[in-house]
Amino acid sequence: MTFEIRWERDDYSRIPFHLYHDEEVYALEMERIFRGPCWSYLCLEAEIPNPGDYRTTWVGDTPVVVSRATAEAGGAIHAFVNRCAHRGAQIVRKTHGNAAEHVCIYHRWCYRTDGELIGIPFRRGLKGEGGMPKDFDMAAASPQRLKVANVSGMLFGTFSDDAEPIEDYLGEFGTGMVRRFFHKPIRILGYSRQLIRGNWKLYAENLRDTYHASLLHEFFVTYGVDRATQKGGVKMDARHRHNMNHAYTATDTQADAQAAYAGTAGVKLDRMRLTDTKLLQHTPEFADRMNLAAPTFFPNALLIQINHSLGTRQIRPKGVDAVEVFQTLFGFADDTEEQTRHRLISANLVGPAGFVSMEDGEAIEIIQKATRNERQATNIIEMGGRGAISDLAHRVTETPVRGFWSYWSELMGVEAPGGVR
């Protein structure tokens, strides 16, 4: 299928609303982005530490098993489509576990832990009658496998032979950030899930929009966790498909913030105090002393540090008008009991009930609701400037959102004539 977009601007500062609603666009995104030459975040190596361990995950809306093969099957980490070669049933139904092999319940077709089809009941028939044709090739029929890359314990997968090497895809910036988060062994603290009734791209954009952070999430500003006046900015990779919003602890003053937010409706700077302030206690624990770091990787991944809360988020599109945000929280294996407790208290900040994150669900849903019938109108993405897309040493910007659309357009084959990259 081919489709065209009549871009109003070649710098992606105007996005037609219908791109968040068209079923055809969604189907093409699954094909050209999630099954295209991108690396998608799968899960963490620490979640499948032992031979035979597996987790089910999603790449776009394709169900995938990530599995550490048993010793007999080579012991490597594999990812394969969670769909029986025979009739298309889910092979693995649990979210996680350990198995010597995977058996589809329908007709008991059996798969090795690396995804290869190794058993078909009654393949030779019964008493010399029936069975599968003799030339049936089990290896060729096996579920599609993804190429898997392990970057410091963060697992990525791609369906495409045309994907760049992962180091090039993430760039120095990206691999450096992954190394930062996973600089020593981690301990999984658990999961949260949120279903937002909005298009997945609205969430991807949200992660690249630093402008909203201290305005929508008033908690940030009210209690001084994160303010636009702190030292920080946005960094992107060379292709502007990934982005990192970051800020440094205690690099602004109350007076700076008061002057900057004066007159902003709804912002209640300095009006409130927490009765129990331990939630906000922060002692820099990374060499770079950042208290907020949120590198996001096209198309589906976010790493996020807010003070002592550390996690990954995976974007799972669920049709054109819904997206699941799957969050994995972790600490470090050598955390003391007290540190673990503080990370869990810090979990109040993030996730579906997070003091500084809950609002995103609502903001996205009210866009989806209000734009449903629009065929012509566009949004406006100009905060931080028009034209070329580049890194910024300030935080009132949505320029990386334009970077997202630029790369999206390239993959979808609908770049604006002369469009910025």
Next chain:
Amino acid sequence: MIPAEVRHAAADLMAEYGLRIDEDRLEDWVELFDEACDYKVVIRENVEQGLPNVLMWCDNKNMLRDRIASYRDVNEYNLHWDRHVIGPLRLGGGADGVWTIEAAYTLVQTDLEGVSRLFSAGRYLVEFVLAGAAARIRSAKVIADTGLIPTLLATPI
């Protein structure tokens, strides 16, 4: 045997617990708790795996007050009405005057145009003490079967 006054106090406690949230009397809901209390919302997916992650955790009454104050004045959220339906109470405990309640709940949210949706199903694990005739919550743990939170979780369960 659970004494009758404990049964009555527990029934009243859980009725007030649900209704005060549904009536948007969150500050009064907080008053059902002891100063030294613990309120936690976790999802069953984590509990089944022995993972400690929390959606909300207030380990004393001041943190609960902060959660409600932030909801009132700071956070933005989906505008809605809550409706709790709490099932029969299984009572236990009694050692050192600390009684326990286990009960199922369903929580339906209704938006301002009247559309109701199941928001959460799960169970409560509550520890309470009697202060005179009234029960005071020492700890309330919400274990939500509904791990996939629709939109967001702003008001307590």
